[in-house]
Amino acid sequence: MNYLTALNPAQSEAVLHTDGPLLIFAGAGSGKTRVLTYRVAHLLDQGIDPYHIIAITFTNKAAKEMRERVNAITPLGDQVWVSTFHAACTRILRREIQALGFTKGFSIYDPQDTTRILKDILKEKRLDNEYYRPNYVANIISTQKNELRTPAEYEQMVSSLYRESNVADVYDTYQKRLTTMNALDFDDIIFKTVELLQNNEDIRRKYQNRFRYVMVDEYQDTNHAQYKLVNLLSGYANNLCVVGDDDQSIYGWRGANVENILQFEKDYPGAKIVKLEENYRSTQTILNAANDVISNNENRADKQLWTQNDKGQPIRVYMAGNERDEGAFVARVIVDEVSKGNARYSDFAILYRANAQSRSIEASLSPAKIPYRIFGGVRFYERMEVKDIIAYLKAINNPADDVAYLRIINVPKRGIGAATVEKIQAYAISQEITFGAAMERAADIPGLGRKAPAITAFAGYMLELSRFADGHSVAALIKKILSDTKYIDTFADDTPENQERVANIMELIANANAFERESEDTSLGKYLEDVALVTDVDNYDTSSNSVSLMTLHSAKGLEFNAVFLVGMEENIFPSYRSLESGEESAVEEERRLCYVGFTRARQILYVTHAEVRMQFDFPARNAPSRFLGEVQLDRLTPVNSFGRPKDYRPSAAVRGVQDNMLSKRNVRPKLPSAVAPLPSPKNVLLDFAVGDMVSPAMGKYGVGEVVEIRPAGADYEVTIQFDGVRKKFMAGLARIKKVE
Numbered sequence: 001m002n003y004l005t006a007l008n009p010a011q012s013e014a015v016l017h018t019d020g021p022l023l024i025f026a027g028a029g030s031g032k033t034r035v036l037t038y039r040v041a042h043l044l045d046q047g048i049d050p051y052h053i054i055a056i057t058f059t060n061k062a063a064k065e066m067r068e069r070v071n072a073i074t075p076l077g078d079q080v081w082v083s084t085f086h087a088a089c090t091r092i093l094r095r096e097i098q099a100l101g102f103t104k105g106f107s108i109y110d111p112q113d114t115t116r117i118l119k120d121i122l123k124e125k126r127l128d129n130e131y132y133r134p135n136y137v138a139n140i141i142s143t144q145k146n147e148l149r150t151p152a153e154y155e156q157m158v159s160s161l162y163r164e165s166n167v168a169d170v171y172d173t174y175q176k177r178l179t180t181m182n183a184l185d186f187d188d189i190i191f192k193t194v195e196l197l198q199n200n201e202d203i204r205r206k207y208q209n210r211f212r213y214v215m216v217d218e219y220q221d222t223n224h225a226q227y228k229l230v231n232l233l234s235g236y237a238n239n240l241c242v243v244g245d246d247d248q249s250i251y252g253w254r255g256a257n258v259e260n261i262l263q264f265e266k267d268y269p270g271a272k273i274v275k276l277e278e279n280y281r282s283t284q285t286i287l288n289a290a291n292d293v294i295s296n297n298e299n300r301a302d303k304q305l306w307t308q309n310d311k312g313q314p315i316r317v318y319m320a321g322n323e324r325d326e327g328a329f330v331a332r333v334i335v336d337e338v339s340k341g342n343a344r345y346s347d348f349a350i351l352y353r354a355n356a357q358s359r360s361i362e363a364s365l366s367p368a369k370i371p372y373r374i375f376g377g378v379r380f381y382e383r384m385e386v387k388d389i390i391a392y393l394k395a396i397n398n399p400a401d402d403v404a405y406l407r408i409i410n411v412p413k414r415g416i417g418a419a420t421v422e423k424i425q426a427y428a429i430s431q432e433i434t435f436g437a438a439m440e441r442a443a444d445i446p447g448l449g450r451k452a453p454a455i456t457a458f459a460g461y462m463l464e465l466s467r468f469a470d471g472h473s474v475a476a477l478i479k480k481i482l483s484d485t486k487y488i489d490t491f492a493d494d495t496p497e498n499q500e501r502v503a504n505i506m507e508l509i510a511n512a513n514a515f516e517r518e519s520e521d522t523s524l525g526k527y528l529e530d531v532a533l534v535t536d537v538d539n540y541d542t543s544s545n546s547v548s549l550m551t552l553h554s555a556k557g558l559e560f561n562a563v564f565l566v567g568m569e570e571n572i573f574p575s576y577r578s579l580e581s582g583e584e585s586a587v588e589e590e591r592r593l594c595y596v597g598f599t600r601a602r603q604i605l606y607v608t609h610a611e612v613r614m615q616f617d618f619p620a621r622n623a624p625s626r627f628l629g630e631v632q633l634d635r636l637t638p639v640n641s642f643g644r645p646k647d648y649r650p651s652a653a654v655r656g657v658q659d660n661m662l663s664k665r666n667v668r669p670k671l672p673s674a675v676a677p678l679p680s681p682k683n684v685l686l687d688f689a690v691g692d693m694v695s696p697a698m699g700k701y702g703v704g705e706v707v708e709i710r711p712a713g714a715d716y717e718v719t720i721q722f723d724g725v726r727k728k729f730m731a732g733l734a735r736i737k738k739v740e
Contacts, residue, residue, distance in 0.1 A: 029281030208236035283312020327364035
């Protein structure tokens with residue numbers, strides 16, 4: 001039990017709680033991974049069989065870290081299930097999915113695969129591709145699955161709506177198509193596991209009896225399907241421990257429901273509640289600023305981050321003239337700090353609300369020769385050349401995988417064009433067989449003519465690869481595919497793009513070799529499962545000495561010595577969409593995102609906003625973000641174009657580098673005279689006051705009484721009491737009108 005000496009009192013209280021439901025509110029940087037790890041170790045010390053313990057995380061990176069920490073404490077750690085939601089569900093489905101009419105070799109489709117299938121279905125149903133965009137339909141289907149709604153249930157819900165009824169029909173066809181192809185999409189992994197447990201009592205009891213101690217990390221980010229899954233798994237012993245922070249719930253746009261954590265006590269009466277409020281990451285000034293902002297959210301648990309770390313420096317605020325000046329400021333500060341030996345490039349992260357904001361930043365980093373990586377771009381396994389080879393592997397592993405066959409049938413080119421593929425598809429649909437099976441019958445397909453032998457030969461080659469796969473490693477199989485098809489020869493032109501493609505293929509082989517070395521199960525199916533479940537954050541490399549650029553959503557779970565939070569303006573952050581909605585919950589989620597951004601910084605936090613910024617191809621003058629206005633002024637300090645007090649003078653060498661960079665960008669920095677409170681609104685006229693009855697055009701709340709009005713950037717935030725509910729709106733955006 002020596003490891004308990006490393007815990008503070010609240011952490012120890014959480015670790016030592018063994019039986020019964022437990023909710024751990026873990027603030028940013030409060031050591032929640034340590035608590036989860038030590039709690040697993042404590043359960044094992046108490047004689048709990050590791051067979052009965054499961055710990056669920058949201059990322060493979062977090063799962064790996066937890067496994068390594070548990071293994072360092074106890075030799076029994078390897079026997080505990082520690083995995084992501086999707087990995088745990090996939091593991092269950094590989095064993096039990098026959099009960100749902102699938103086979104164990106099912107494929108897992110990514111969003112690109114889903115889009116391809118939906119395009120075909122929309123074409124078959126002659127639905128306008130503009131009105132029924134594949135991404136639009138995919139998002140609706142994903143939402144229904146996260147809410148555990150079947151196609152029939154969705155159809156019943158929207159039966160009176162023309163467009164949605166057509167989407168419900170597409171959803172139904174899409175699910176039938178997936179079943180035929182023995183495939184699941186990413187949402188199905190949890191959806192089908194819940195269906196499996198709900199509809200099969202023997203299987204449900206089997207896993208409830210096995211997992212007598214269930215732990216879930218990042219519980220605030222669970223959606224309805226994940227919430228139901230946790231409830232089903234923990235139903236036998238009721239020993240459920242969830243860890244999370246409602247103040248960091250930032251994924252409402254993809255179905256996460258913060259109420260899952262806020263209502264835990266209601267769902268599990270008598271649950272023990274522990275709050276981890278001591279932060280080990282940031283300075284007290286940064287935490288104070290984060291507390292200032294998040295305290296404006298009404299729908300949250302009461303807690304306050306604090307630290308024994310130094311007070312730290314004030315938050316440095318720079319008012320840029322425009323987005324080019326903003327980018328130049330960031331580059332200037334980084335060059336100055338690195339050239340003086342105060343920091344490495346990897347100490348810096350640049351965070352923004354939307355990906356498009358990275359362009360002006362990149363335009364300044366490149367001329368200054370600052371190495372950087374954009375986190376959240378095209379994932380390795382989504383690159384064309386990688387997906388091509390993976391498609392071969394998926395078709396070998398699952399002959400019913402039509403999407404894989406459709407991708408590779410003419411890759412590399414073997415004279416099988418789109419018209420021929422359509423004939424094979426039509427035949428497969430008419431005969432109710434898979435695309436792969438239809439290829440084997442090429443001689444029977446009308447209209448193929450001289451193309452039939454090439455198709456039959458390709459089908460035969462895939463059977464040859466299947467036989468080869470039985471006795472060889474994944475890496476050897478990839479090498480054979482490359483050798484047989486001469487795939488790399490398609491990138492013979494010595495261009496930078498082709499060089500990168502070849503390098504990616506070599507990296508794929510290296511990854512397959514690593515899989516062979518590191519995995520107990522080295523089967524092709526397990527390899528494809530691992531590939532399908534890799535997330536962007538899993539590829540984050542902390543050893544690379546380069547500046548990290550990423551959205552605020554991508555930054556969750558990471559930390560840096562110095563953080564630039566750029567674009568702190570109304571309509572940028574909080575976003576235009578959140579303000580336009582008029583919904584209090586939308587702005588509260590944006591505020592939680594700001595809290596996440598602030599608490600990524602260990603030592604120094606820079607915040608920038610611009611007087612003028614190009615937005616939707618027009619110059620826009622946005623007021624400073626309301627979130628900046630919520631921070632006490634004594635925690636902020638204005639800085640000059642080098643991020644220092646006005647009398648700061650950089651070295652001659654640094655000034656030379658920066659002058660050269662600025663001349664290329666034609667940027668003239670504008671220095672702020674001070675950081676002032678948010679200006680009063682100028683363009684919003686109110687015809688009502690506190691106590692008046694009003695009605696907002698946005699929302700469906702009817703008439704309510706105004707209880708508070710306060711300036712908020714270029715608008716007013718108006719709190720209205722309706723019948724049984726209190727909501728906040730932006731006066732101008734919500735078009736609030738007085739009711740006489």
